[in-house]
Amino acid sequence: MSNNKLIIFDTTLRDGEQSPGASMTRDEKLRIARALERMRVDVIEAGFAAASPGDFEAIKAIAETVKESTVCSLARASEKDIRAAGEAIRPAARGRIHTFIATSPIHMEKKLRMSPDQVVEAAVRAVRLAREYTDDVEFSAEDAVRSEMDFLVRIFDAVIQAGAKTINVPDTVGYALPDQWAARFRELIERVPNSDKVVWSTHCHNDLGMAVANSLAAVMAGARQVECTINGLGERAGNASLEEVVMAVRTRRDAFQIETGIDTTQLVPTSKLVSSITGYPVQPNKAIVGANAFAHESGIHQDGVLKHRETYEIMRAEDVGWTTNKLTLGKLSGRNAFRTRLQELGVELESEEALNAAFARFKELADKKREIYDEDLQALVTGVGEEAVETLRLISLKVCSETGETPHAQVVLSVDGEERHAESVGGGPVDAVFKGIESIVQSGSALTLYSVNNITSGTDAQGEVTVRVEKDGRIVNGQGADTDIVIASAKAYLNALNRLRQPEQRQHPQLGDV
Template sequence: MSTRVEIFDTTLRDGEQSPGASMDDNQKIEMALQLERLGVDIIEAGFPIASEQEFQSVKAVSETVKRPRIAALARTIKVDIERAASAVADAERPVVHTFIATSPIHMEHKLKLTPDQVLEEAQGAVKYAKTLVERVEFSAEDSTRSEWDFLVKVSQAAIDAGANVINLPDTVGYTTPAEIQGMFEHVIGNVTGADDVIFSCHNHNDLGLAVANALAAVRGGARQVECTVNGIGERAGNTSLEEVVMALKTRSDVMPYETGINNLELANSSMILSQITGLVVPYNKPIVGRNAFAHEAGIHQHGMIANQTTYEIMTPESVGRARSELVLGKHSGRAGLAKRCEELGFNLEHDEVVQLYEKFIELADRKKEVFDDDLRILLMSMRDETFEIYSLQDLNTSGKKPAMALVKLKKGEDETPLTDTAIGDGPVDAACRAIERVVGVSGRLEEFTIRAATPGKDAQGEAHVVVNFEHRRYTGVGASTDIIEAAVLAYLNAMNKYLAISGSNS
């Protein structure tokens, strides 16, 4: 059996189901291009039948990204499969991923089908999908609560119909490492033609076992792991791509498997996704968290000085995080700026460099030193401008209670200033109320965090918010050397997302 484990990234599909993680077409393309740089084997771009917008997003990714396979999800319904195949028709290597539930609880209560009917549906869907695309993946939804012998039957039916990949998902994050390893060994050992297909795992993290279960599935014979950057996904999330990849790499002595991932792009991938979605990476997140390579205890620091391997099983450099950064200042030129951006994984066109340089000089005038994270924030804010409806032109606040704020906004290319004032419980509340008065939209702030993006007293504050507009949550990110302005920019960013996605920007 091959030791190569394929990485199937579902950040754009299952990951986007994380509350507040919605992405527009441009953001999906930006993330897909980063996944291509990362070296994933397959990108699951979406569920095309869900909406016209979802179909167009999958189509756009298929047209833009060239190296990885591009997959689209479909139920075992003919119209779903046709829509999925159409969405990925322009991909270099298209994949249709069709699924049906196989656990007794799902068959009885959700599908209201007998096991024989499920077998027939699965086989028919795979057979039809194979007439449209070369590669088809079949998933037995809720495999870990399914009867193992029935999994053998449905997997055999899919293989006989021409499936290239058989996915056995832990849909509700229920299983354990020993159990999932046994399940894969049982199914692989009892189907005919197992050597001609790839078996895949797709685990959710409800019990905190997604990564451990993925590694156990690989030991059981799985040669594809379905995962997301930062482990994002509905409920408690999905298998974390960076954790699986670095576990296999770091412990190759006991897990002799390899992936095609460029681990030097892991940190960039994590940061870009966080900036796009507004979902903050926990400081203690393995591999990519801010504290993943921090050592504060005196004994640890002493050991690190003597030999880094005393307390580090991998280096920050191995995941693309430098111990020291190239610090830029206001005297740095465009060429140096462009070169550093390229090293950070951003290849810019000439006009983008010009636009970035203007923002860079403005920031360098406000703070003495510009760090890598400052550049990433500037770059991502530029990408966010692709759907910016309202932009902040001026902000004045008073710090007294009740606080008063005056905001000046610009809508699109219209240079006419839109100004209003409001009173609130603090300057941020007052400013957000003033913005709502200008735009004519009201939201409820549900979450608000702010952190220093870089070292120093003049550091940029990076604010993250979650705002509820019409019973749907939208994330926003804003950055400034003024923390009140950062918070207001984040709120406006979330509002712009709501206006763009809902079409309420007239």
């Protein structure tokens, strides 16, 4: 591999999914994987095959679908994990197993309860077993940031001899500082035998807000793979943001003198897709993909940009995928035009029933909203295909909200096919609706998040509501979209309660982390 190429390793579907409530269905993972492939991501870490049968099947489906990107599964340094990962990636045109074990004194002693010798033996055994399934094996030393340098040199030497092709050095707890992280990479590359025979990778968490800075410092010190996520999604404070890493390298070619293979025009569409599916909104001032990333409020800035764009813009908005909302369809548009536009957006519905459900939603929206944009279509297909397990359904809703009066709601639901009615009051119309729904369903869950975002501009825009509910340690997200924000809220709450009622298909994916 050329030393001028930076490999982009996306772990949105694995590490990103470890965000509370961000667990994705198989179909949702496939949609994101297709978007990552269109973006020309080098490696897609599709999940943790040993986490559950659901995760295994999702990785396998992605391996069967994705042809251009390498499909990777994470695995602890255990035979069970590695065999699950190997079987999951077997259909892939290019497959990788990413195995890891903790190497810091605190992790080895308190978590693993293993001696350093045992950890090295387990790592070597894991890499050799992974090589039975693929030649593309990556090894990570979990909590490398707090590991002793001599031990890292020892274990990396051993796994390289065992056949590892990529060595990942993770800042698992987001503790590193850029200059120290760069120094650690330089020393490892200098001291580890055969360091020039492998790709050095960095995986940084954002607990101190420095994941991107640390990742780029590692690149400056010789790393040629960055592990990152769309929108910086991830547990705790998240991971290094893919879009920020990619655009920093592209914009500052003078400093990095390397290239990625990423199609940057796909950054914004993919960001919106991930946000829609996970329910994690992108803050307006987020670099690259935030709504205000290329907005200029100051008169001085506006004047400068009008005279010469580069006075205040170091990137072009269109280069990262920002375009004017594209009017696509109207109420007279047919099923074929609808299907074609979805395909152009990278949305592939797997059955005629799913297409019919999405088309019905489209027609309902077209009766309420004169202009329908690509963002509306993306929202329409979120959750399509889940209706087969929808045991709670909104039949009708009436809300009264008047100045000086307590808001009042009348709710009619279908619960397992039986019509149920409720009346309730609340601090606001949405609160009244939620209390009415809960009085019928009696889920016993706690609402931990309520978020509203407009999908497009204008007073007739759809509002997209995300709710997060928790019960007995299980966390799920629900989403709903409608031109009426109260109805959207009811849809989102019912969507979450429907998911909560389904058997949990997977454990929380935080079985281990790098």
